[in-house]
Amino acid sequence: MRMVFAFLAGGLFGAGLYVSGMTDTTKVQGWLDIFGAWDPTLGFVFAGALIPMAVAWRVAAARRGAVLDGAPLPAAPDRRLDRGLIIGSALFGAGWGLVGLCPGPALASLGFGGWPGLVFLLAMGAGMLAAPPVRHRIDRRAAA
Amino acid sequence: MQMEWIYGLIGGLMIGSAAAMYLLINGRIMGASGILGGLIDRSGWSNGAERLAFIAGLVIVPGVIASLAGGGATHATTNIAVLIPGGVLVGIGTRLANGCTSGHGVCGISRLSPRGIVATLIYLGVGALALGVLRTVLGVI
Numbered sequence: 309m310r311m312v313f314a315f316l317a318g319g320l321f322g323a324g325l326y327v328s329g330m331t332d333t334t335k336v337q338g339w340l341d342i343f344g345a346w347d348p349t350l351g352f353v354f355a356g357a358l359i360p361m362a363v364a365w366r367v368a369a370a371r372r373g374a375v376l377d378g379a380p381l382p383a384a385p386d387r388r389l390d391r392g393l394i395i396g397s398a399l400f401g402a403g404w405g406l407v408g409l410c411p412g413p414a415l416a417s418l419g420f421g422g423w424p425g426l427v428f429l430l431a432m433g434a435g436m437l438a439a440p441p442v443r444h445r446i447d448r449r450a451a452a
Numbered sequence: 453m454q455m456e457w458i459y460g461l462i463g464g465l466m467i468g469s470a471a472a473m474y475l476l477i478n479g480r481i482m483g484a485s486g487i488l489g490g491l492i493d494r495s496g497w498s499n500g501a502e503r504l505a506f507i508a509g510l511v512i513v514p515g516v517i518a519s520l521a522g523g524g525a526t527h528a529t530t531n532i533a534v535l536i537p538g539g540v541l542v543g544i545g546t547r548l549a550n551g552c553t554s555g556h557g558v559c560g561i562s563r564l565s566p567r568g569i570v571a572t573l574i575y576l577g578v579g580a581l582a583l584g585v586l587r588t589v590l591g592v593i
Contacts (some may be wrong), residue, residue, distance in 0.1 A: 310478055310501075310502050310505075311501060311502060311505040312505075313473065313474075313477045313478055314474070314478060314502045314503075314505040314506040314509070315505040315506065315508055315509040316473070316509060317470045317471075317473045317474040317477075317478070317482060317506060317509065318470070318505070318506035318507060318508065318509025318510035318511075318513070319470075319509035319510065319512065319513035320466055320467075320469060320470035320473065320509075320513075321466075321467055321470035321471070321482065321484075321509075321510055321554070322509060322510040322511065322512075322513045322514035323463075323466055323513050323514055323517055324463045324464065324465070324466030324467035324468075324469075324470060325463065325467065325514060326463070326514040326517050326518065326524065327459055327462055327463035327466060328459060328460045328462070328463020328464055328466075328467065329456060329459060329460060329463065330463065331514065331524070331526055332525065332526060332527055333526050333527050333528045333529075334527045335456075337583055337587075340576070340579045340580045340583045341580075341583055341584070341587065341588075342580050342584065343580075343584040343587075343588040344584075344587065344588055348457065349456055349457060349459075349460040350460070351460075352457045352458075352460035352461045352464060353460045353461070353463055353464035353467065354464060354557065354558070355461065355464060356460065356461040356462065356463065356464020356465040356466075356467070356468060357464040357465070357467040357468035357471065357557075357558045357562075358464075358468060358558065358561060358562045359465065359468055360465060360468035360469045360471070360472045361468045361471045361472055361475075361558055361559060361562035361563075362562040362563070363472065364468075364471070364472030364475050364476055364562075365475070365562055365563040367476060368475055368476060371476070373479060374476065374477060374478055374479030374480075375476050375477045376477050376478060376479070379478075379479040380479060381475070381479050382475070382479070382480070382481050385560065385563060385565035385566070385567060385568070386565075386567055387565075387566050387567070388567070389566060389567060389570055392548045392549060392550070393548075393549050393550065393567055393570065393571055394549075394570075394574060395545075395548055395549075396544070396545045396546065396547065396548025396549030396550070396571075397545065397549040397556070397570070397571040397572075397574035397575045397578070398545070398574055398575070398578045399541045399544055399545030399548065400541065400542055400545030400546045400549060400552060400575050400578075401545070401574060401575035401576065401577065401578030401579040401581075401582065402541050402545070402578050402579070402582045403537070403538040403539065403540070403541025403542035403543075403545060404538075404542060404553075404575060404579045404582075405578065405579035405580065405581070405582035405583035405586075406534055406537065406538035406541070406582055406583075406586065406593065407528060407529060407534060407535060407538035407539070407542075408526075408528065409526070409528060409538070409539075409542070410484070410485075410542060410546075410552050410553045410554075411484035411485040411488060411542065411546055411552045411553075411554075412484035412510070412552070412553065412554050413526075414539075414542075415484060415488065415507060415510045415511055416510055416511065416514040417514065417524070417526045418511045418515065419511060419512065419514065419515020419516070419518060419519070420514075420515055420518040420519065420523065420524040420525070420526075421525075421526040421528065422526075424526070424528040424529065424530050424535055425526055425528060427532055427535045427536065427539070428528065428535045428536075428538060428539040428542075429539065430539070431535065431536045431537075431538070431539025431540045431543065432539040432540070432542050432543035433488075433492055433543060434539070434540060434543060435539060435540040435541065435542065435543020435544035435545070435547070436485075436488065436489045436492045436493060436543040436544070436546075436547050437492055437493060437543075438540075438543070438544055439489070439493065439543070439544045439547030439548055440493050440495075440547075442544060442548060443547070443548055446548065
């Protein structure tokens, strides 16, 4: 059952990305293009996404575990603003601005995005593979 | 053109509902970079099948919708000198930060997580800056 609901959640996420236009890099870059022809669509997508999720966190706070099998729900958020978060978010933002794809839409557009999307996804996978040693170095520097 | 914000809002509600469903039913945070990254660096292999099922839905459903709708296009650049560094930066950055637009943006901000809010402000700011410099100033993308 976990697999079925994971597939359904992934599918609804992908459908939402498609419907909202977030698999179209021109709309994403349009939102980031505050010095050019600014496109407000992404703001509406965020607003729409935050509403059900804010309700879901309220519901989760009143529950002991997941509906399916009572598995523990995510712990309270980590409050540390460490170097990994700051450096990583800056690197991510730069790549996102460059191409207009982030991990969700990169996967959601795999079926229709053609070879550029595949090249981006493979490069993203390589970056993910390279991350653990980089994180290790950042942590070691922070500790020193 | 003027109707596009409605599609944005409807699509956003679908994205948020998917995240709500994954949280309440499966007990997990719906973060695309974390779900994929855990498979790639093996840190998430203990629940790998659930991750694969999520990714299968995320790839197949919009693919089917796009083909029924007669296409679908990302309009992504075809310049590999932009695609490859862009992909590497997104991959390494989201894993160092432990989240991307879905995990930090949607799931984090909706519970007022300080990390989610800070991460989102940084990637939005740097994204706008990178695009501004490369497109408006240098005219290369």
